[in-house]
Amino acid sequence: MRRSGTTVGGTVIPIGEGRNGAAATKQRVLDAAEALFVEHGFEATSLRAITTAAGVNLAAVNYHFGSKEELFQAVLTRRLDPMNQRRVALLEALEDEGGDAPVPCDRILAAMFLPALELARDPERGGADFLRLLGRAYADPAPFIRHFLSEHYAPMIARFKDAFARALPQLPRRELSWRLHFIMGALSYTLAGTDALKLIHEIAPADGGANDELLLRRLAPFLLAGLTSPLPDLDEAGGGLDGALGPSAGERR
Amino acid sequence: MRRSGTTVGGTVIPIGEGRNGAAATKQRVLDAAEALFVEHGFEATSLRAITTAAGVNLAAVNYHFGSKEELFQAVLTRRLDPMNQRRVALLEALEDEGGDAPVPCDRILAAMFLPALELARDPERGGADFLRLLGRAYADPAPFIRHFLSEHYAPMIARFKDAFARALPQLPRRELSWRLHFIMGALSYTLAGTDALKLIHEIAPADGGANDELLLRRLAPFLLAGLTSPLPDLDEAGGGLDGALGPSAGERR
DNA sequence: CCGAAATTCAAACGTTTGTTTGAACTGAAC
DNA sequence: GTTCAGTTCAAACAAACGTTTGAATTTCGG
Numbered sequence: 001m002r003r004s005g006t007t008v009g010g011t012v013i014p015i016g017e018g019r020n021g022a023a024a025t026k027q028r029v030l031d032a033a034e035a036l037f038v039e040h041g042f043e044a045t046s047l048r049a050i051t052t053a054a055g056v057n058l059a060a061v062n063y064h065f066g067s068k069e070e071l072f073q074a075v076l077t078r079r080l081d082p083m084n085q086r087r088v089a090l091l092e093a094l095e096d097e098g099g100d101a102p103v104p105c106d107r108i109l110a111a112m113f114l115p116a117l118e119l120a121r122d123p124e125r126g127g128a129d130f131l132r133l134l135g136r137a138y139a140d141p142a143p144f145i146r147h148f149l150s151e152h153y154a155p156m157i158a159r160f161k162d163a164f165a166r167a168l169p170q171l172p173r174r175e176l177s178w179r180l181h182f183i184m185g186a187l188s189y190t191l192a193g194t195d196a197l198k199l200i201h202e203i204a205p206a207d208g209g210a211n212d213e214l215l216l217r218r219l220a221p222f223l224l225a226g227l228t229s230p231l232p233d234l235d236e237a238g239g240g241l242d243g244a245l246g247p248s249a250g251e252r253r
Numbered sequence: 254m255r256r257s258g259t260t261v262g263g264t265v266i267p268i269g270e271g272r273n274g275a276a277a278t279k280q281r282v283l284d285a286a287e288a289l290f291v292e293h294g295f296e297a298t299s300l301r302a303i304t305t306a307a308g309v310n311l312a313a314v315n316y317h318f319g320s321k322e323e324l325f326q327a328v329l330t331r332r333l334d335p336m337n338q339r340r341v342a343l344l345e346a347l348e349d350e351g352g353d354a355p356v357p358c359d360r361i362l363a364a365m366f367l368p369a370l371e372l373a374r375d376p377e378r379g380g381a382d383f384l385r386l387l388g389r390a391y392a393d394p395a396p397f398i399r400h401f402l403s404e405h406y407a408p409m410i411a412r413f414k415d416a417f418a419r420a421l422p423q424l425p426r427r428e429l430s431w432r433l434h435f436i437m438g439a440l441s442y443t444l445a446g447t448d449a450l451k452l453i454h455e456i457a458p459a460d461g462g463a464n465d466e467l468l469l470r471r472l473a474p475f476l477l478a479g480l481t482s483p484l485p486d487l488d489e490a491g492g493g494l495d496g497a498l499g500p501s502a503g504e505r506r
Numbered sequence: 507c508c509g510a511a512a513t514t515c516a517a518a519c520g521t522t523t524g525t526t527t528g529a530a531c532t533g534a535a536c
Numbered sequence: 537g538t539t540c541a542g543t544t545c546a547a548a549c550a551a552a553c554g555t556t557t558g559a560a561t562t563t564c565g566g
Contacts, residue, residue: 185442
């Protein structure tokens, strides 16, 4: 039987927990799952591989988490929720500080990136591995992963979009949505990297959190430039794509 | 036994091919695999689901392609190689046209995006589904997928990086590598989208190639702004991240 | 120190997976 | 019309999967 213990004042008091209690087992499973999920992906990671790496019994996952899918969600929630809460807290601090004036774009972007940076720097809290897992989860087609992400991400995204809308009043809402989407894309893809990085040479191999910091510091100015760029002329033929090609490029086949 | 037929003048002449010949079987398998891989991912798509959807025998995949992994590579190659060849061809046309002068950034970017745009517009050649599959493959941790992509992508990437380096002589090579990586990230993430799009509202749901065209036309100017932005000051404390936060945001915990 | 609850454990559950097998079938060349 | 390589087919393969079971063990309040 699975029990969650007696609740006192809203906080759950774990019961039956000695030197190697249930909490230690759960944490070892979460740590092992985090490392293996990021290395092989969700589908390709078996519960046997996780429990073996964690040094616990196979049945421990279903006992403590219910199912493999719930374990995956638990792995994400452990790091993601605090990071997003911190993001919103930073943003609100900036807004309170500035009074009625809108927060500048670069500061809003900093509020998005800093918590990720802190997480990448802190191996105790998962370090860069978790950020890679998060980037991978974004591209995973599994419905339960998409549902999870939209539920845990949408509120934060909406919060930041409102802030950006105030900072860029001349930018149509629709255009802002697109640009935010591009930002999330470059961010998650970059965080998921390390493997795809090898496609482009001259980029130092990943060697811990220090590298992720440099990465985000290069990414932020890049995205800021795109975010604050003037409106493109979507009406013109080709929208700057077809039209940009010379006549000699037109002859195909 | 599997034979490839007699070769005449370098081209393979298929043998034993009636109304429903071997070539038709291979194509039906490729089409079904393409649709299912993009919907469920590589690991979560079974050969039985593919062969059932294609209306062929289960053993057909191993007979014609060898294994599930080789089938996946065949699905990618069919669309990817022509697209990348076209990209390089467009770029070379621009370079020949301009003589010794470097090709402008926006035209180089157009040479990267146009072939993807054409593919998205053409349902006969896979349409937008394949682009989504490609975006997913980028984030897949499977080693054979990463090897495949680096082999089939690296030459094109290197080619375009040289072109960008000529167009942006003031930009350090290292910085250019990063920015190109960000571009590939935003592009692949955006192409893989449709699901993640729902995180940000106000974006019209995907309804075919016309939408992908609008998407790329918004993405290209966004990335162009980041690509041509001035060098960030990486020496300053925080690199524009920590420094951008006000004093009140500094107090954590 | 006892008893009940929480947790761990080895074993087995029933499916599903990718792949292989050998016979049946097909279609053209001789 | 016989031959034979190419292709299709139903069936079976061993292995791995997530999950369940019920007994053994640990834990701790009373």
